[in-house]
Amino acid sequence: DVKVTQSSRYLVKRTGEKVFLECVQDMDHENMFWYRQDPGLGLRLIYFSYDVKMKEKGDIPEGYSVSREKKERFSLILESASTNQTSMYLCASRSGQGANEQYFGPGTRLTVT
C-alpha cells in the first residue's frame, strides 16, 4: 500500500518561529510537491521537486523554502512564521510527469499565533 506521511497532523507555532514540515514517501517517486489549502482557494502549489536537490518555485513560494536531500523526503521550511501562513499544508508525490496521479499525505494543520 503506497504511503505519503507527514511529520505532524496539527502544529501550533508563534509568529517569528522557524517551522519545519516533513514529508516522506515510500513509492520511490521522482516528484514531490508542497501545497497549501485554504477555504475557497483550493490547493495552491508552494514548491515542487523533480529530483534530489532539485526544486522549483510554485505559485506562492514567498515566505517558504524547501529541502530535498534524499529521494523519499521533502521538507517545507517557514523561515519566520507569520499569521497569514496559518493553513492546511499538503504534501504529494508522483511518478513521472504529466497526467500521473498524485498521492497525498494526510496534511498538517498549522496555526501561527
Add this chain to the structure above:
Amino acid sequence: SQKIEQNSEALNIQEGKTATLTCNYTNYSPAYLQWYRQDPGRGPVFLLLIRENEKEKRKERLKVTFDTTLKQSLFHITASQPADSATYLCALGSGGGFKTIFGAGTRLFVKA
C-alpha cells in the same frame, strides 16, 4: 490568468440519485483533467483521469465527461450513497508538465 471554477455551494442529494458536479476552466488548454475525492481532515485521493482527446471515462459508478469546446468537465456519481459524501476536486494539467492546477472543490452530501 488560468482559472478553475467549481460550484462553491454544497450539493445535497437523496441516496440513489445521480450526483453531477461541474468543473469549468478559463484561459487554459489542458491536456488532461483529473478528479480527486477529499474527506474532512484528509488528503485528496485520485479517482479518475480523462485526456483532452477523450469525451467520456467511466469507472464503476463514476463517469467523467470532458468538453474542450465548452471548457467544462462533468463528474457524475450514479446510485449515490451516503458514503459518497465528501469534497470533490477537479485538477488540470498540460502534457508533460510538472504542475497541476486544482479547483477549490465542491462539497457533496448524500442523504439516506
